[in-house]
Amino acid sequence: MVTVRLVCNPRFGGSANQNLKRTLSKIVPTALDTAQDPITCMDISIFDDSNPLSHHDVEVRIFVNDVPARRENLDERRNQIIDGLKHHLPAGTSIFVWIMCASVSCAGATA
Numbered sequence: 001m002v003t004v005r006l007v008c009n010p011r012f013g014g015s016a017n018q019n020l021k022r023t024l025s026k027i028v029p030t031a032l033d034t035a036q037d038p039i040t041c042m043d044i045s046i047f048d049d050s051n052p053l054s055h056h057d058v059e060v061r062i063f064v065n066d067v068p069a070r071r072e073n074l075d076e077r078r079n080q081i082i083d084g085l086k087h088h089l090p091a092g093t094s095i096f097v098w099i100m101c102a103s104v105s106c107a108g109a110t111a
Contacts, residue, residue, distance in 0.1 A: 001104070002039055004028060005061040006048040019088055020058065021046050027084035028062060031077045032099070034069040056096040058089065066101035074099055 004024055008017055024046055029039045060081065064070065070077070078097050085095055 001065075002028060002032065002044045003063040004044060004046040005059075005063075006046060007051050007054055007059040007061070008048065009054055009057045010050045011057075017048055017050075020085070021048060023085060023088050024060065024081075027081055031080040031084070032062070032064055032070060034067055036067040036069050037065050039064075056094040058085065058093060058095045060085070060095075060097045062097070062099045063104075064099065064101055065104050071101060074101070 006017070006020060006024065008020065025041050025044055028044055029041050033039045062081075078099050081097050081099075082095055085097075086093075089095065
């Protein structure tokens with residue numbers, strides 16, 4: 001499971017925000033997929049928020065399982081996500097992406 005927190009300046013609300021969420025659901029699995037820990041678009045939960053106090057126009061915080069293959073080239077993976085977002089944003093938009101790897105365990109259950 002991958003959790004993505006999208007924090008945008010309020011001027012990116014509405015349809016622009018929805019476009020960013022759709023874009024992230026496509027580029028995050030491609031950028032973070034590994035043989036050890038495969039990721040598909042079904043493995044991603046995206047939560048969005050508008051924050052006028054944000055230092056950047058668009059901030060993306062990604063929480064993903066930590067595996068050695070992903071850690072090897074984390075900067076390249078981050079840059080791939082940034083490049084994918086640039087194509088969907090106006091020139092001059094500031095983008096900041098965090099990829100936070102951690103050992104996790106999650107499961108669902110029904111009582």
